[in-house]
Amino acid sequence: MHALLVRIKVKPERLDDFIEATMENAKASNNEPGIVRFDLLRSSDDPTGFVLYEVYRDADAPARHKESPHYLAWRDACEPMLDGPRVRETLAGIFVPDHRV
Amino acid sequence: MHALLVRIKVKPERLDDFIEATMENAKASNNEPGIVRFDLLRSSDDPTGFVLYEVYRDADAPARHKESPHYLAWRDACEPMLDGPRVRETLAGIFVPDHRV
DSSP states (O other): OEEEEEEEEBOGGGHHHHHHHHHHHHHHHHTSTTEEEEEEEEESSOTTEEEEEEEESSTTHHHHHHTSHHHHHHHHHHGGGBSSOOEEEEEEEEEOOOTTO | OEEEEEEEEBOGGGHHHHHHHHHHHHHHHHTSTTEEEEEEEEESSOTTEEEEEEEESSTTHHHHHHTSHHHHHHHHHHGGGBSSOOEEEEEEEEEOOOTTO
16 A cells, blocks of 8 residues: 655644645545545644645555545645645555455 | 654564564554554655554543553564664644544
């Protein structure tokens, strides 16, 4: 399984907007058949720092996610809310139990 | 929800032992009522680098986990396999859908 940690820094005045838009994206993403996890977390040290934890079922799933209407809407809505570029870390899932199967 | 990313560096000659012991711990941890997620991941850039992604249902759950027989057995078994200290990052779960509920 292909996993991503995406670190996102948000402008302080856009925190509520960012959380609302990202929760909408996260809910829709969790319904994609290719997605095992799509969690939104916030740094305990920095209230403007967020992490997306994304786990994909197969190699094609990330590309399908990036074509989804909810991803595209989220990307466009959030772009002006971000304070710097999103930073991605790629991981391989060794044990990620899938409660849907 | 209280979440943790734990980064673990493993001695190259102990990789298989580490994965076996950690999968056992992860399986048992996923059955704890206080645990929402306990995933094992491996860095795509460094085959000796691992990440545990742990999400706890309430504030007491991490302490209960640390008293569990599977955690204590894992900690003792893995201690000599590690290449440096474990590094923890604390996060708050904003959207972590729980398929068990």
